[in-house]
Amino acid sequence: MTVVLETGGLGKQYGRRWALHDCTLSIPAEKVVGLVGPNGAGKTTLLHLAVGLLSPTTGTITVLGDAPASGRTQLGKIGFVAQDTPTYARLSITQHLHMGAWLNPNWDSELAAQRVDQLGLDPKQRAGSLSGGQRAQLALTLAIAKQPELLLLDEPVASLDPLARREFLQSLMEVVAEHGVSVVLSSHLVSDLERVCDYLIVLDASHVQLAGEVSELLASHHRLSGPRRDPATLPPTQHVIEQSHTDKQSTLLVRTDEPIHDPAWNVTPVTLEDLVLAYMSQSRDNQAVGRSTLGLVP
Amino acid sequence: MIEFQLDPASGVATYLQLVQQVHQGLRLGVLEPGEQLPTAQQVVGKLAINPNTVLKAYRDLEREGLVRARPGMGTFVVQTLPGRDEVALARFLSQMTKLLHAARAAGLGHDDIEAIYRTATRNAFAEGVA
Numbered sequence: 358m359t360v361v362l363e364t365g366g367l368g369k370q371y372g373r374r375w376a377l378h379d380c381t382l383s384i385p386a387e388k389v390v391g392l393v394g395p396n397g398a399g400k401t402t403l404l405h406l407a408v409g410l411l412s413p414t415t416g417t418i419t420v421l422g423d424a425p426a427s428g429r430t431q432l433g434k435i436g437f438v439a440q441d442t443p444t445y446a447r448l449s450i451t452q453h454l455h456m457g458a459w460l461n462p463n464w465d466s467e468l469a470a471q472r473v474d475q476l477g478l479d480p481k482q483r484a485g486s487l488s489g490g491q492r493a494q495l496a497l498t499l500a501i502a503k504q505p506e507l508l509l510l511d512e513p514v515a516s517l518d519p520l521a522r523r524e525f526l527q528s529l530m531e532v533v534a535e536h537g538v539s540v541v542l543s544s545h546l547v548s549d550l551e552r553v554c555d556y557l558i559v560l561d562a563s564h565v566q567l568a569g570e571v572s573e574l575l576a577s578h579h580r581l582s583g584p585r586r587d588p589a590t591l592p593p594t595q596h597v598i599e600q601s602h603t604d605k606q607s608t609l610l611v612r613t614d615e616p617i618h619d620p621a622w623n624v625t626p627v628t629l630e631d632l633v634l635a636y637m638s639q640s641r642d643n644q645a646v647g648r649s650t651l652g653l654v655p
Numbered sequence: 656m657i658e659f660q661l662d663p664a665s666g667v668a669t670y671l672q673l674v675q676q677v678h679q680g681l682r683l684g685v686l687e688p689g690e691q692l693p694t695a696q697q698v699v700g701k702l703a704i705n706p707n708t709v710l711k712a713y714r715d716l717e718r719e720g721l722v723r724a725r726p727g728m729g730t731f732v733v734q735t736l737p738g739r740d741e742v743a744l745a746r747f748l749s750q751m752t753k754l755l756h757a758a759r760a761a762g763l764g765h766d767d768i769e770a771i772y773r774t775a776t777r778n779a780f781a782e783g784v785a
Contacts, residue, residue, distance in 0.1 A: 389705050617778075624774060
């Protein structure tokens with residue numbers, strides 16, 4: 358299996374604060390990877406490390422087999438759309454495309470012109486007068502016309518209305534279907550990514566909480582509800598991610614690769630959103646435990 | 656050509672929804688042998704889903720022998736759904752009915768039976784996959 362992005366013990370520190378800590382990941386090629394986490398979790402830091410806009414404090418990162426921004430060829434293989442899909446407000450769409458052609462060795466000007474046409478944009482229009490959705494589509498056009506092997510998108514749909522969001526994701530998926538490009542896109546909303554991702558990474562509190570193929574993650578997690586039960590009495594193959602108890606009832610979210618035979622449980626599948634929230638609250642609980650053992654929380 | 660729809664509230668995996676819609680199309684005669692399914696690109700352009708999801712659905716249909724992918728041309732229906740074995744269905748229904756009577760005689764209620772049924776189905780299909 359080819360790997361597009363690999364990190365080992367990767368960390369980035371600002372002053373005393375770790376924006377990303379001990380991050381070890383291996384992202385397979387030809388996937389659409391969702392990078393999910395609340396604001397401030399380290400998503401942007403990870404993406405900026407991957408394109409070489411930041412250099413790591415600790416650990417290693419390899420993108421498409423090389424160090425980020427290690428040379429012209431390597432830069433040409435990566436398309437990056439930063440947060441809020443920045444463009445040059447005073448330049449027209451045509452000028453953006455000319456600039457793209459001038460700066461990128463593998464620029465596909467036919468593809469760029471065709472996309473602008475399909476989007477129904479006027480090439481003479483200045484980027485500053487485009488709607489948010491149109492600007493995002495222009496930024497995506499610039500990123501794909503350079504024909505990258507890996508496309509990194511930082512919160513591409515966060516500021517878009519629902520229709521523009523959908524149109525953007527439709528375009529992006531068409532690009533994936535046609536060009537087979539690998540994609541990593543971040544979002545603080547799982548619902549944005551649910552239908553488009555086949556690989557998920559959950560970042561919270563500067564740490565990777567969960568990473569894997571979406572289908573495997575959904576198949577190996579279940580919600581169990583039944584009579585109250587001490588989770589310590591569960592079979593050792595069932596790992597409790599989240600639990601809540603009333604005096605009579607227990608509800609658990611467990612991870613297991615084995616079928617659940619116990620007839621006392623009512624077993625229901627989990628959604629991607631349930632999963633992400635469960636792992637995030639697990640990470641919050643762990644932090645709270647960490648602080649209280651240090652005596653910081655009474 | 657068939658047009659896929661998604662029901663996000665159904666809880667059914669997206670690729671399975673696509674598979675089921677092809678099945679239904681074949682049963683209803685909306686899809687016939689020789690007909691082409693939409694390309695992955697056409698489907699994702701409309702539904703904004705991952706192209707691998709469409710390919711996974713088409714691979715499943717291919718394994719069932721219902722469609723065939725012709726490289727460079729697309730995916731085509733080659734066979735319609737086989738008719739159901741009515742005798743086997745009737746036999747299964749009578750066995751199930753007997754089993755349910757036994758469960759009620761043992762004092763199990765509607766919800767108990769539902770829960771057991773769900774567990775049994777899940778286990779049976781999980782074993783089938785593994």
